[in-house]
Amino acid sequence: MGSVDKGNHHLSSCFREAEDSTSNGFEKRDLPSDICLSPAHRVLIALRESVMLRTNVNILYQGDLNKLKEAELAPIAILFSGGLDSMILAALLDQCLDSKWTIDLLNVSFDGQLAPDRVSSLAGLKELQRISPLRRWRLVEIDSNLANLKEESEHVMSLIYPSNTYMDLNIGIALWLAASGDGWVNGQDGDRYKHKSTSRVLLVxxxxxxxxxxxxxxxxxxxxxxxxxxxxxxxxxxxxxxxxNMGRDDRCISDHGKEV
Known part of the structure; x- marks a missing residue:
């Protein structure tokens, strides 16, 4: 995960500071510079502009910001496996979103703490806390068992149609459960408590x-x-x-009233 930090440093060097705060505290803190022309930097700039756009288009969750305590606010969440794609999205979102907002990391496991995605998500959480200690990162652990999801599976099959393979179903169920945001969080005092993410916008x-x-x-x-x-x-x-992929994934996530 150390490479993410290095990439984050190079990405930061490709942007110049610009104050452009909005009324609700979301900031467009950097604008792309023209000096970084390598293909790798162009990809990072394009990704960051995309994340910035979806961070500032916040009509979907503006109403929620007035209902919750500021410490609990997580208007944007990430479907988080701890893999490279979700780690890069998390690092970019951290750059685009004011540090006073919490970022929910939604992780699904069908094998408890032993699942590879759960192991990598815990490692990813530590890395994000290291590179951005001022941010409150909240890993929401969503545990389930495929054998106990008969009704849910039938519902998800209707969402992923016309896709109908077991792989599509497994992916669809994982996305559907993640989008629910209903899981457990390990608190700073060691206590594990139930939490349902209120994020209305999800990055995938x-x-x-x-x-x-x-x-x-x-x-x-x-x-x-x-x-x-x-x-x-x-x-x-x-x-x-x-x-x-995209139609299937969008239907599974938007079933919970979330925008992906």
């Missing part, structure tokens, strides 16, 4: 594998046909992601 790292060649078949395409073959495969991925 969908598309990272398609855009950054994260699947095993991408390696195979490169080995067989080189860069040309890999480029063709990745272009196909991006062209069909709306059909294979």
């Amino acid at each position: 790292g969908s598309g990272a594998d398609e855009q950054c060649a994260g699947y095993g078949r991408h390696r195979t395409k490169y080995r067989v046909g080189g860069w040309v073959s890999l480029d063709e495969e990745m272009r196909l991925d991006v062209q069909r992601i709306w059909k294979r």
